[in-house]
Amino acid sequence: MPVFFNVSYTKPGNLGLRIAIENFRRHDMDGTALVVGASGIIGSNLARELIANGWTTYGLARNLKKGVEGLRPVAADLLDLASLKTALSDIAPTHIFITTWMRNATEAENVRVNGTMVRNLLDVLSPKDSVQHVALVTGLKHYLGPFDAYARGRSLPETPLREEHPRLDVENFYYAQEDEVYAAAARDGFTWSIHRPHTVIGKAVGNLMNLGTTLAVYAAICKETGRPFRWPGSEAQWKGISDMTDARVLAKHLVWAAKTEAAHNEAFNVVNGDIFRWIWLWGRLADCFGIDPIGFDGTTHPLEAEMANEGAVWREIAKQHGLVEPDLSRLSSAWHTDLDLGRPIEVMTDMSKSRKLGFSVYQKTDESFFDLFEQLRADRLIP
Numbered sequence: 001m002p003v004f005f006n007v008s009y010t011k012p013g014n015l016g017l018r019i020a021i022e023n024f025r026r027h028d029m030d031g032t033a034l035v036v037g038a039s040g041i042i043g044s045n046l047a048r049e050l051i052a053n054g055w056t057t058y059g060l061a062r063n064l065k066k067g068v069e070g071l072r073p074v075a076a077d078l079l080d081l082a083s084l085k086t087a088l089s090d091i092a093p094t095h096i097f098i099t100t101w102m103r104n105a106t107e108a109e110n111v112r113v114n115g116t117m118v119r120n121l122l123d124v125l126s127p128k129d130s131v132q133h134v135a136l137v138t139g140l141k142h143y144l145g146p147f148d149a150y151a152r153g154r155s156l157p158e159t160p161l162r163e164e165h166p167r168l169d170v171e172n173f174y175y176a177q178e179d180e181v182y183a184a185a186a187r188d189g190f191t192w193s194i195h196r197p198h199t200v201i202g203k204a205v206g207n208l209m210n211l212g213t214t215l216a217v218y219a220a221i222c223k224e225t226g227r228p229f230r231w232p233g234s235e236a237q238w239k240g241i242s243d244m245t246d247a248r249v250l251a252k253h254l255v256w257a258a259k260t261e262a263a264h265n266e267a268f269n270v271v272n273g274d275i276f277r278w279i280w281l282w283g284r285l286a287d288c289f290g291i292d293p294i295g296f297d298g299t300t301h302p303l304e305a306e307m308a309n310e311g312a313v314w315r316e317i318a319k320q321h322g323l324v325e326p327d328l329s330r331l332s333s334a335w336h337t338d339l340d341l342g343r344p345i346e347v348m349t350d351m352s353k354s355r356k357l358g359f360s361v362y363q364k365t366d367e368s369f370f371d372l373f374e375q376l377r378a379d380r381l382i383p
Contacts, residue, residue: 031055032130034093036078036121037100038071039064041204041247042137042197046097047071049251058091061100078117084124092130095258096121098177099137107146107171115176122184131190133258136181137250138174138196140347146172159241160350163196163267191264193257195250198271198349199340201368202247203375206330212372213381214337217328218303219289220382221310224317229286230294231278232303233341238278238296240346243271246368252361253354262357269349273362278341284366288373300342303334321383331381 033050037043038059044067050057051070060074076087078100098118104110118136125131143161145168157165167175178194185192201212222229231238253270257263279295286293311328318326325331376382 031095032091032093033057033095033097034060034074034088034091035071036060036096036098038068038073039204040099040207041200041202041210042099042250043097044068044204045202045247046099046251046254049248049255053255055095058093060087078120079113081120081124084120088124092128093125094130094132096125096131096134097137097254097258098135098181101173101177107173110146110173111171111176114173115180118177118180119184122180122188126184126188129188131188133190133264134181134185134192135254135258136177136192136194137254138177138194140196140198140349141172142167142174142196144343144347145170156345159346160348161269162350163269163353185265193254193263193265194267195254195257196267196269196349197245197250198243198269198347200245200247200250201365201372203372203379203381205325205381207333209336210331210333211337211340212369213376214303214332214334215285215369216373216376216382217314217332218307218334219285219291220317221307221313223289223291224383225313228294229282229289229291230301230306231282231296231341232301232306232338233278233296234300234344235296235298236344236346237341238282241275241277241348242346243275243348244365244368245271246363246365249273249361249363253359256359256361260357260359263354263359266353268354269351270354271349271351272365272368273351274364275348276365281366281369285369288370302338302342303332304338307332307334317383322380323383324380 031054033055035043035047035050035057038047039061043059047057047059047068057071058074059068059071060076062075062077064073064075074087074091077083101114102117104113140161143157143165181192199211200209203213204210219229249272250270253268257268282295283293314328315326317323
């Protein structure tokens, strides 16, 4: 359908003409998404949500495998400007969703590398003048601190965590990513949204932060070896109130914020909407595998140590059950699960900001785990 505008030609370059051209440009290009990190838990679920809602959707990753029907793959390295320019030469997205990061040895290096990745992407797309909105996914380390000083050694925030909590006076790569988005928005005139999920539950292989699949693999190993399903974390997490974020809920939240004017230029917590205690949930997870649970016994038992020598055991399990991924390291991110479950305080988030603006999606957390386990079995990733 043609689009018509009433434009006053009072003088060359008049404001009315510029507004009309801008409105036409935005109307013509509405709904072209670039999902950065499309192979991960968040990115893959977001891509499905966008495609289901009629968006033209490109997925950028260094090694993007097939898996999301309708996704248009873009292979590029965010640290390589030449690679980015070539990969994006014919793509002019209206909406960018940044769902990726790169782990480094120190937080200083995390800041440098992850800030550079966001800056490179937005710099390459800037001349196209197509971007209307940029959404950045970070997380609760915004409040709790970076990996090398996670939730310890400082005054911790009161829970529930709220978006207005000030930044911590430490290096944090989330802050670096945010600052790159803010700077590019000021330069190019797009809107933005920041999304801070709690632990994300969903399927992905080769993901750095994957508590759900890590616990599924741990449970499968416990069953095959006759070991109990022992709680690995702290007493505070075992007994305290917690919440989580289903990747499907986060996907809907990202799309909602992109389309909702009142949500522009705002930061949001995003969780399922329920609360729970691990002391209740742990046994329910064990029941899914037919194994005996053991709760907090007075000390932590980090999964990174528990699973450090289980690679050969998993290969044998994969062989016996015809599983498609025999490499334990591709499924388990025990180090990150330990960070979540070993925190010295209960952690829950306030989501009233999104609710007040109209986001009403809700998901029971135990059902998020059950759905994930069912999908992992169907895809022959766990027995």
